[in-house]
Amino acid sequence: KTGGGGGGGAEAALEEDGELPDAAGPATEKGTEAGADEDEGEEDGTQGAAKKKKKKKKAGGTATIFNLPLQDNSVFRKVGDWKAVEGSRQSPDATVPVAEQFPEADFPCGEEQEYVNNNAFRTTSAEKRELERLHSYDYEKIRRAAECHRQVRKYVQSYCRPGLKMTDFCQRLEKKTHELIAANGLECGWGFPTGCSLNWVAAHYTPNYGDNTILQEDDVCKLDFGVQVGGRIVDSAFTIAFNPKYDPLIQASQDGTNTGIKAAGIDARFSEIGEAIQEAIESYTIELNGKTYDVKPVRNLNGHSIGPYQIHGGKSVPITKNNESTTMEEGEFYAIETFASNGKGYVVEDLDCSHYMKIFDAPHVPLRVKSSKALLHAIEQNFGTLAFCRRWLDDIGQTRHLMALKNLVDNDLVQPYPPLCDARGSYVTQMEHTILMRPTCKEVVSRGDDY
Numbered sequence: 001k002t003g004g005g006g007g008g009g010a011e012a013a014l015e016e017d018g019e020l021p022d023a024a025g026p027a028t029e030k031g032t033e034a035g036a037d038e039d040e041g042e043e044d045g046t047q048g049a050a051k052k053k054k055k056k057k058k059a060g061g062t063a064t065i066f067n068l069p070l071q072d073n074s075v076f077r078k079v080g081d082w083k084a085v086e087g088s089r090q091s092p093d094a095t096v097p098v099a100e101q102f103p104e105a106d107f108p109c110g111e112e113q114e115y116v117n118n119n120a121f122r123t124t125s126a127e128k129r130e131l132e133r134l135h136s137y138d139y140e141k142i143r144r145a146a147e148c149h150r151q152v153r154k155y156v157q158s159y160c161r162p163g164l165k166m167t168d169f170c171q172r173l174e175k176k177t178h179e180l181i182a183a184n185g186l187e188c189g190w191g192f193p194t195g196c197s198l199n200w201v202a203a204h205y206t207p208n209y210g211d212n213t214i215l216q217e218d219d220v221c222k223l224d225f226g227v228q229v230g231g232r233i234v235d236s237a238f239t240i241a242f243n244p245k246y247d248p249l250i251q252a253s254q255d256g257t258n259t260g261i262k263a264a265g266i267d268a269r270f271s272e273i274g275e276a277i278q279e280a281i282e283s284y285t286i287e288l289n290g291k292t293y294d295v296k297p298v299r300n301l302n303g304h305s306i307g308p309y310q311i312h313g314g315k316s317v318p319i320t321k322n323n324e325s326t327t328m329e330e331g332e333f334y335a336i337e338t339f340a341s342n343g344k345g346y347v348v349e350d351l352d353c354s355h356y357m358k359i360f361d362a363p364h365v366p367l368r369v370k371s372s373k374a375l376l377h378a379i380e381q382n383f384g385t386l387a388f389c390r391r392w393l394d395d396i397g398q399t400r401h402l403m404a405l406k407n408l409v410d411n412d413l414v415q416p417y418p419p420l421c422d423a424r425g426s427y428v429t430q431m432e433h434t435i436l437m438r439p440t441c442k443e444v445v446s447r448g449d450d451y
Helices: 031-043 049-059 117-124 126-134 136-159 166-181 244-263 270-281 370-382 390-395 402-410
Strands: 066-068 085-088 111-114 188-198 201-203 220-229 232-241 285-288 291-294 303-305 333-341 355-358 414-417 428-437 441-444
Touching (some): 126 136, 136 232, 136 428, 201 333, 201 428, 232 244, 244 270, 244 333, 370 390
Antiparallel strands (some): 111 441, 188 201, 188 220, 220 232, 355 414
């Protein structure tokens, strides 16, 4: 079992010939050696198939090896440091795609947690292990996306500082995601737009072009972004804050999410998960400007199941006490996310909309407006049923899209997702992980050294 999931290529330390260096930087360049070995294996017709296979495997070791130093995250509140990594195939400036770091597709496993009570038998069940083996191809995709998520957020944590323009913040993150996942149309790339909601805005804010918002020293920013491979979306989020006065509010959402993950499991009832999360969050208070506030869960925001190419898969995981009798089932993916607020603990839609998504099961609608037809075609080609934002429409050449987009919304083909806001002047924090209900255990696929 691997705890923590090892961010920044933590699990990328693979066995190689030759010694590893002490300092950060490239250790061995083995391309020519391995290439020669492969030729030799191919030419020698008398060699057995096993030997050939062995030679070919060695050719996978053409990567440069790096020792990555510890990344100090103490500038952020309640975000862990990334441990030093020896023998990583990721470069210090994070330029090697995840698939190249793991040529055998043995992507790091997330944090595994055993099932309890009536499901404790699953841990050692041979039948359940066999079931997992049959799903290994699907697990590869989700773990590749999760490792990319970890490495991207490690990179983001290296440059995110007060004074940064939010548009630049998001674009650097999105560019790095495409680079590390080796983006390829709808096969792999972004899972949804980069959420960087500030202060009383809880979710669904990303800057449109022309928005000159700058990250401030006293801001509370919820960084929520997704990576997908083959439609399998990893959805994970954490709170960026620089002022220690927000610590109790950040701890409340961290505790809420970890409590939710602990309570989750096959046959776990949503009512009990919600109650456990609410109890954890409400145990905190925060003092701001001499006034003490009770911390509340945002009662109309939920976690959710995740389907292929469908970020909201149909089931909602509440974060407050409720009478929901629904249960979790084997093989499902969930985003367990909690929001803690010192405001009303209730959000409403407000401000300019940036997030949109084609409705998953929208019927065919004959469109009369030529520009709307063209925009719908561009959305289907570039995003399918994945969420997108107005910036991305501009980036693919759909620069005058506002009226056409409104027409698609009016025809129930595209759903808008405006920013969700608590009381102005309040603060909301968030933490979120994607978990996988494997037959033998639950796996927190997005867990990293940072959170």
